Amino acid sequence: MTNRLFSLFSNPSIRMTSVGFGDRSVKVPVAEIDGNRSGRTLLVTGGTDGDEYAGMEAAYGLIKKYADGDFAGRLVVVPVVNVPGFEAECSQNPMDGKFPKLVGLGNARGTPTDRLMRWLVETHAFKADAWLDLHGGAMTEGVRPFVWTFQTGVNEPDLLAQAFMRSCGADTALVERCGAGKAVELARQGCAYALVESGARGRCDAESVSRHVAWSEAMMRCLGMIDGKAVPRDPERVLSRVQYVRVPYAGAWHPADFSPDAIERGMTLGTCFRLDGTDQRTITAPVSGTGLWWKETMAMRDGDILIAIGSH
Ligand SMILES: [Zn+2]
Incomplete structure (x- = not known):
């Protein structure tokens, strides 16, 4: 500090x-x-x-x-x-x-x-x-x-x-x-x-x-x-809407290397899997917009937000 x-x-x-x-x-x-x-x-x-x-x-x-x-x-x-x-x-x-x-x-x-x-x-x-x-x-x-x-x-x-x-x-x-x-x-x-x-x-x-x-x-x-x-x-x-992408389940998160400045609908945001190694998924952006905040660490808890996307 x-x-x-x-x-x-x-x-x-x-x-x-x-x-x-x-x-x-x-x-x-x-x-x-x-x-x-x-x-x-x-x-x-x-x-x-x-x-x-x-x-x-x-x-x-x-x-x-x-x-x-x-x-x-x-x-x-x-x-x-x-x-x-x-x-x-x-x-x-x-x-x-x-x-x-x-x-x-x-x-x-x-x-x-x-x-x-x-x-x-x-x-x-x-x-x-x-x-x-x-x-x-x-x-x-x-x-x-x-x-x-x-x-x-x-x-x-x-x-x-x-x-x-x-x-x-x-x-x-x-x-x-x-x-x-x-x-x-x-x-x-x-x-x-x-x-x-x-x-x-x-x-x-x-x-x-x-x-x-x-x-x-x-x-x-x-x-x-x-x-x-x-x-x-x-x-x-000046954005007027915010959409949250929440974790699908408690598990592990691997964020992709994306630019939060230009999020395109359908773009890969990261992948996740359950801690027993199953259910691997790719998480994509549901809307185009601007990343406002996003998760950068691995642990996913129920209810966590992976990214908040602002749009017009
Ligand atoms: Zn806060």
Whole structure:
């Protein structure tokens, strides 16, 4: 790691907040920084997947950079949401095997991951004008840097998401229209949700980290929290659909040497087989498009995504 912010500073802005799961609790780091002028509120989260480090480093970097309060409004940063996953060095929460990003707005009476997300949403997301969720490739994944915004049918959050997408400087954007789900429910509470991806294979190289910081600051600019106008620069690729290629069974994966930039329908993505050596199959692309993230390691578990392909 080039950017060892974790151990290099102790920051009075960060409080360890106890989140209860019924009989147990977990301490989660939270920084709530008030700017020296009134304004809007941005929530930035890292480590929703516990092994995606570039976003966590960037989140700690933001806390350090803005701890002096020289901005308008309120910056709330949760640099490591999934603390149990972080400790276990995996994407999901080992307490119940769930991925926090997949439990929607959570449930205060559910499993630990449901409760963790409910706490985050109720305490912070519903009070924010925007929530930027910093992701990257897990330790097993390659990823293309991209921003993922949502058009929910709720005017103000949609306009903010659009402004962010067009001014953040990303080469690739996925703009998903949705009529239900997490982004819609958040939008109805006045919060624009966006998920951004940078940093492959769990790495936190300086470029991937600074991209997350730049995207966070682009959102702060869109919210009027910091000055300066971003030069509008539409992404080279604006995609509107994402299709997942999932593993056919638990077994072993041999990815082919393909370019994620130009995936053609029917192209070989890799081969797989069961661990007893049987059922060898070739997996081909179901659609043409752009690889957004893809599995680079051998182990295939039930439900794993081999590749996410974005298309128009
Ligand atoms: Zn992730």
